[in-house]
Amino acid sequence: IAKPQATRKVPRATNNPLPRANxxxxxxxxxxxxxTYSLGKTTSVARMHxxxxxxxxxVRDRIIDHWIASTQKVTKEHSKRVCYLSMExxxxxxxxxxxxxxxxxxPVKQALARYGVDLDLVELLEPDAxxxxxxxxxxAACFMESMASTEVPAFGYGIRYVHGFFRQEIADGAQVExxxxxxxxxxxxxxxxxxxxxxxxxxxxxxxxxxxxxxxxYVWRPAERVLAVAFDTPIVGWRGKHVNTLRLWSAQAxxxxxxxxxxxxxxxxxxxxxNRAEAITRxxxxxxxxxxxxxxxLRQEFFFSSASLQDIVRRHLQTYDSLDNLxxxxxxxxxxxxxxxxxxxxxxxxxxxxxxxxDKAWEITQAxxxxxxxxxxxxxxxxxxxxxxxxxxxxxxxxxxxxxxDLIRHARLDKGLDxxxxxxxSLIDENNGRRVRMGQLAFAGSHAVNGVSALHTExxxxxxxxxxxxxxxxxxxxxxxxxxxxxxxxxxNPDLCKLIEEAIGPGFRDNIELLAExxxxxxxxxxxxxxxxxxxxxxxRLAKVVEExxxxxxxxxxxxxxxxxxxxxxKRQFLNIIETVALYDQIRSSPHxxxxxxxxxxxxxxxxxxxxxxxxxxxxxxVARVINADPAVRNLLKVVFIPNYNVSLAExxxxxxxxxxxxxxxxxxxxxxxxxxxxxxxxLTIGTLDGANVEMLEHIGADNIFIFGLTAEEVAxxxxxxxxxxxxxxxxxxxxxxxxxxENGVFSENDPGRYRSLAGSLRDRDWWMxxxxxxxxxxxxxxxxxxxxxxxxxxxxxxxxTARMGWFSSDRSIGEYARDIWKAGPKxxxxxx
Ligand code: AZC
Numbered sequence: 128i129a130k131p132q133a134t135r136k137v138p139r140a141t142n143n144p145l146p147r148a149n150x151x152x153x154x155x156x157x158x159x160x161x162x163t164y165s166l167g168k169t170t171s172v173a174r175m176h177x178x179x180x181x182x183x184x185x186v187r188d189r190i191i192d193h194w195i196a197s198t199q200k201v202t203k204e205h206s207k208r209v210c211y212l213s214m215e216x217x218x219x220x221x222x223x224x225x226x227x228x229x230x231x232x233x234p235v236k237q238a239l240a241r242y243g244v245d246l247d248l249v250e251l252l253e254p255d256a257x258x259x260x261x262x263x264x265x266x267a268a269c270f271m272e273s274m275a276s277t278e279v280p281a282f283g284y285g286i287r288y289v290h291g292f293f294r295q296e297i298a299d300g301a302q303v304e305x306x307x308x309x310x311x312x313x314x315x316x317x318x319x320x321x322x323x324x325x326x327x328x329x330x331x332x333x334x335x336x337x338x339x340x341x342x343x344x345y346v347w348r349p350a351e352r353v354l355a356v357a358f359d360t361p362i363v364g365w366r367g368k369h370v371n372t373l374r375l376w377s378a379q380a381x382x383x384x385x386x387x388x389x390x391x392x393x394x395x396x397x398x399x400x401x402n403r404a405e406a407i408t409r410x411x412x413x414x415x416x417x418x419x420x421x422x423x424x425l426r427q428e429f430f431f432s433s434a435s436l437q438d439i440v441r442r443h444l445q446t447y448d449s450l451d452n453l454x455x456x457x458x459x460x461x462x463x464x465x466x467x468x469x470x471x472x473x474x475x476x477x478x479x480x481x482x483x484x485x486d487k488a489w490e491i492t493q494a495x496x497x498x499x500x501x502x503x504x505x506x507x508x509x510x511x512x513x514x515x516x517x518x519x520x521x522x523x524x525x526x527x528x529x530x531x532x533d534l535i536r537h538a539r540l541d542k543g544l545d546x547x548x549x550x551x552x553s554l555i556d557e558n559n560g561r562r563v564r565m566g567q568l569a570f571a572g573s574h575a576v577n578g579v580s581a582l583h584t585e586x587x588x589x590x591x592x593x594x595x596x597x598x599x600x601x602x603x604x605x606x607x608x609x610x611x612x613x614x615x616x617x618x619x620n621p622d623l624c625k626l627i628e629e630a631i632g633p634g635f636r637d638n639i640e641l642l643a644e645x646x647x648x649x650x651x652x653x654x655x656x657x658x659x660x661x662x663x664x665x666x667x668r669l670a671k672v673v674e675e676x677x678x679x680x681x682x683x684x685x686x687x688x689x690x691x692x693x694x695x696x697x698k699r700q701f702l703n704i705i706e707t708v709a710l711y712d713q714i715r716s717s718p719h720x721x722x723x724x725x726x727x728x729x730x731x732x733x734x735x736x737x738x739x740x741x742x743x744x745x746x747x748x749x750v751a752r753v754i755n756a757d758p759a760v761r762n763l764l765k766v767v768f769i770p771n772y773n774v775s776l777a778e779x780x781x782x783x784x785x786x787x788x789x790x791x792x793x794x795x796x797x798x799x800x801x802x803x804x805x806x807x808x809x810x811l812t813i814g815t816l817d818g819a820n821v822e823m824l825e826h827i828g829a830d831n832i833f834i835f836g837l838t839a840e841e842v843a844x845x846x847x848x849x850x851x852x853x854x855x856x857x858x859x860x861x862x863x864x865x866x867x868x869x870e871n872g873v874f875s876e877n878d879p880g881r882y883r884s885l886a887g888s889l890r891d892r893d894w895w896m897x898x899x900x901x902x903x904x905x906x907x908x909x910x911x912x913x914x915x916x917x918x919x920x921x922x923x924x925x926x927x928x929t930a931r932m933g934w935f936s937s938d939r940s941i942g943e944y945a946r947d948i949w950k951a952g953p954k955x956x957x958x959x960x
Pocket of ligand 1: 261262263264266415416463501502507579608796797798799800818
């Protein structure tokens with residue numbers, strides 16, 4: 128084949144996007160042009176990385192065409208926009224997502240093949256954008272994709288961290304954290320918008336200014352100011368129909384260098400200000416479930432909140448001459464409490480800067496904001512010491528006091544709350560050294576507050592927001608999470624999609640709920656066999672990754688039993704590994720029995736300061752080392768911990784699971800989204816009645832899911848009744864023996880006492896109900912072993928899982944937010960039922 132030559136094309140005379148040809152010839156030429164004119168390389172010297180950049184840039188051009196068209200349409204129609212404020216966007220790679228959503232997979236693959244370049248290898252070079260910790264950040268990324276796919280006009284607002292979530296290595300069984308460097312080679316997807324920059328203030332003083340003929344107003348003179356500069360990434364939806372913007376803020380000093388200091392010889396001091404400013408967006412805090420509590424974190428939160436709000440207000444005023452109709456044109460979603468200071472900051476902008484009267488401003492604020500809660504864990508609920516808040520954000524603190532005064536007045540006079548109830552709803556916690564409660568602030572400033580699964584929402588009403596809920600009984604509602612089927616089915620499991628398409632046609636690609644039509648194929652033996660063959664191939668692919676990374680062989684014919692997520696006591700990886708140890712004991716003591724071969728796969732990161740979670744990682748690796756080296760086990764049991772769990776690894780893992788572990792202590796997992804990804808790809812869930820598992824049970828049916836363990840209510844009762852683990856352990860020989868071997872150093876011979884306190888925690892309070900749930904968990908696992916022997920039945924159930932997961936699409940979640948909370952987006956989306 129003749130190789131295309133790069134030629135300069137005549138620039139377009141208009142920026143109205145023209146449809147470009149999507150054929151291989153055109154793409155091959157455009158990729159070559161990018162390689163030549165954007166990267167300055169010829170094909171003979173180009174490295175794989177250059178091909179990756181050139182491909183991204185060529186694909187990006189097409190996204191830009193759609194981006195301009197989308198923006199023009201939204202502007203012309205004066206559509207309401209959703210602004211999704213989130214401290215985290217756990218995006219992963221974008222190239223495959225973009226190519227797939229634009230329908231360019233084949234032509235791009237072939238175009239690159241002309242140069243002898245393999246698209247699959249090119250894709251691997253793209254670093255993961257890991258600007259998030261886990262569930263909440265990944266949800267934000269799924270929501271961005273779904274808002275684009277369902278044509279809801281939206282801006283995602285967040286932070287452009289230079290270093291995303293840390294890279295995890297395992298050294299001698301223990302987690303080691305290393306810096307992540309996704310921007311090291313530049314980022315082909317983003318556009319720096321130097322003209323879109325705002326000053327963000329910190330500290331300083333507030334004075335009251337009285338001018339003749341005007342009401343007195345407050346003026347905040349910050350002691351310190353930094354610049355927030357926008358970086359935009361286009362997010363393209365399914366079939367390129369609509370493109371939204373992810374706008375991430377980067378911090379810069381107003382003066383890059385203090386020349387006076389430099390000239391007088393203070394070379395380090397000259398850069399101090401710039402370092403201090405840039406520190407704000409340097410690193411992502413690696414804690415997902417406890418509050419970081421440091422000043423830098425509060426600076427990050429205010430920095431991105433203020434920049435986003437200034438941007439929203441400025442853009443609004445470009446079109447409208449007043450902010451009175453802000454809530455008709457913008458819906459701001461607060462993703463957890465991290466951006467909750469926005470409530471005070473918007474009030475400041477409306478009242479102090481734009482002269483709107485307080486009550487009116489409060490009406491606008493409440494109508495504009497809504498807030499999503501993602502956890503009930505008390506240690507994750509953000510509060511800030513008043514003295515820190517006051518020092519850093521003096522005017523916002525005053526505003527919070529004023530909001531609080533109104534709230535308390537209403538609670539006391541209109542609703543008759545007593546002192547105890549008042550102190551529960553107050554924005555200020557008076558019991559712990561006076562702190563600002565961000566959850567209460569977000570609740571007070573929003574017209575809608577939502578939980579992320581039905582159970583979680585009910586628990587919110589009974590626990591964290593009990594008294595606020597009594598005060599505003601209409602405010603809390605449920606929006607069960609979802610995952611985007613584009614990334615979590617189409618892209619990660621193309622062979623399964625091909626098979627589905629052969630069975631039910633291509634309609635499911637545009638309406639994922641049509642997957643339901645697959646249900647009838649569950650009883651079709653030939654379909655089932657093909658379904659199982661796809662699963663096996665996906666398991667072989669994962670086995671290869673395990674072999675490469677861990678030099679451990681795992682047999683793809685064994686059950687792949689997988690638990691991947693953040694490591695946390697409430698998620699109970701510990702329960703899983705104790706069961707593994709018990710199984711190991713059983714295999715060794717009854718080698719003649721017909722054990723079903725299993726591979727236990729673990730992956731996930733622990734917060735660096737979370738000692739118990741790090742111990743659990745260490746234990747899993749210690750257990751893996753001993754079991755995998757024991758010839759007596761004869762490959763009937765393997766344990767692997769795959770380091771550095773991230774979005775890209777998840778894309779390989781989800782399609783390869785037979786069993787999905789969703790075994791949190793009931794009442795603790797707000798929703799879970801990994802549970803959805805696994806089941807969508809045909810894994811059978813073993814899980815507790817927690818988070819969205821409850822709704823998965825309803826959709827998938829009790830015959831196709833393995834539920835065990837205490838309910839949330841039973842957990843609460845057991846705790847209230849002083850549950851202790853020891854008596855339970857005494858009654859359960861399997862658990863007792865497994866715990867003793869862990870305690871006695873069977874898996875940690877070089878440090879026999881290593882797990883004594885971890886195991887000991889089960890003997891007293893057993894806070895996470897591991898001892899309490901062990902026997903049922905064990906029994907349920909054995910039911911799975913048995914089922915594996917009847918592969919036809921297993922596969923029938925697996926097909927039912929895929930067929931019945933359509934409802935858990937983030938398109939459905941977004942439809943519900945659009946209809947009930949935002950009142951935005953196309954009519955078709957708001958009409959979702
Ligand atoms: C997570 C929840 O733990 C998880 O259950 C939920 O699916 C996810 O949010 C998305 O809603 N929470 C977090 O990641 N972090 C915090 C602070 O809650």
